[in-house]
Amino acid sequence: MTTAPAKAGWRFRQPSVIPGFGLTLGFSLAYLTLIILIPLSGLIWRSAALGWADFWAIATDRRTINALEISFGTAFIAAMVNVVFGTIVAWVLVRYSFPGRRIVDAMVDLPFALPTAVAGIALTTLYAPNGWLGSLLAPLGIKVAYTPLGIVIALIFIGLPFVVRTVQPIMEEIDKEVEEVAATLGANRFQTIARVLLPGLAPAIVTGFALAFARGVGEYGSVIFIAGNLPYKSEIAPLLIVIRLEEYNYAAATAIAAIMLALSFVMLLVINLVQTWSRKRYG
């Protein structure tokens, strides 16, 4: 800012002695446009070309609505579970020292590294009625595999690292003096955590929730094995897109995809606003 001469007015970029701006920006933009932007605008263009009546018919189709409800509902529940347990896991990893802490810490990233199809068949085998956990839950009358509960389980697996990895670095930065002050002012440990520490962590927790939720809504590979995929009951929106494609019903696949993108966009916008608000409120 300071290096630009005052009379230069509007400038696309600040002067620099480093070369290669045109080459690197040009290549990056060309690659981004070819791989991401053109294909994505193709989707938007095609859904716009559908016409309002057709679009509305697909959007209000019972099966579409149910699939969207299941995708967003299960992703919401799974992200909530991950907020609670992910925050506890992050706390234990940051604050307590125990043998093997480094290994446990590395394990948290497993869902990032393990291919979703592998996670899907492993979880299904685990929670099937004759599986290790499924056989324990069956006598209690709890069915996990091939029900919406199975979808929630798969999405908890997928979303966990998003919450832990967002909250953990913020926890590491907490100044211990704040807790000491709270303690000397007479707060007990529970009050310190609930009224001093958690508000400071709130923006990170909301971000972690948003990331886990967004990932869960679009998740496909780990879910389709365990879900049972019954239309109206345990069929997620991404699977319905695949089914419509296999029927060569491009219009319906496009419309559902456009609705998913729009809903995710609105959701991220709302969460962004909540974040800004909580940052202002709790600084």
Added chain:
Amino acid sequence: MADPEIKSYAPHHESLSAAVTESRPAKAVLMIVSFAFLGIFLLLPLIVVFNEAFAKGLSAYTEALTNLDTRSAIHLTLLVAAISVPLNIVFGISAAWAIAKFEFKGKAFLTTLIDLPFSVSPVISGLVYVLLFGAQGLLGAWLKAHGIVILFAVPGIVLATIFVTFPFVARELIPLMQEQGNGDEEAALSLGANGWQAFWYVTLPNVKWGLLYGVLLCNARAMGEFGAVSVVSGHIRGLTNTMPLHVEILYNEYNAAAAFAVASLLAGLALVTLVLKTLLEMRYGAEIAATRGH
């Protein structure tokens, strides 16, 4: 990291130290809850993969892996990663150079666009290419007239893989190069190096561990991607089946042992990735800027 600080509290500060941590029972409960949660959700699925893979014995395991279809799936997965990862490396370096070394209008917007693939469902990432290149697609008729096959073939699989792994290298390098600033390159240039020399001998050595970190994550996703590839692959056995897709086919044919045998290779890849990633974080943590949060 916080340990020395805690230890520095001398015994006469005992009461204060106790006030800024949880009571022993509370600690125990939190640790048990964490370990139980991680054990059930992360460790058990991993154990199941290897347990099921060897359920029918070692010979069934090796037979499942040496099967012709499996071998071609492994081959295809390696091929797709070998094409898409280097392309994303070139893009990542190039985007990081433009974004980290220069100030220009719309930089924040460009950074947001680079992250876009992470917020799109993998199925939609595949769908956009079907809409573009499919028989009813925008370019479908033109491609057919010219005899170019993209969809349900290797090019489509590569494109979908590039789409989903697009941000990995760039988002590792951008914060790292921003943190390092332009000083080193400016020094090299003033000493007479040209741009390429400054990049090869100054920038690249400075960011090599961060780059490796990004490549590691990019490669793990490229080899493991399922949703996007499933939409564009056409599932032709021996031709357009990657390893994750082959796992699905075997599993749906009720050949669980073979499915888990192939899955165990992918799980092994995931474990190797995690080990290397942890080693990089431990040894070169300071030279990998954005190690946390993906």
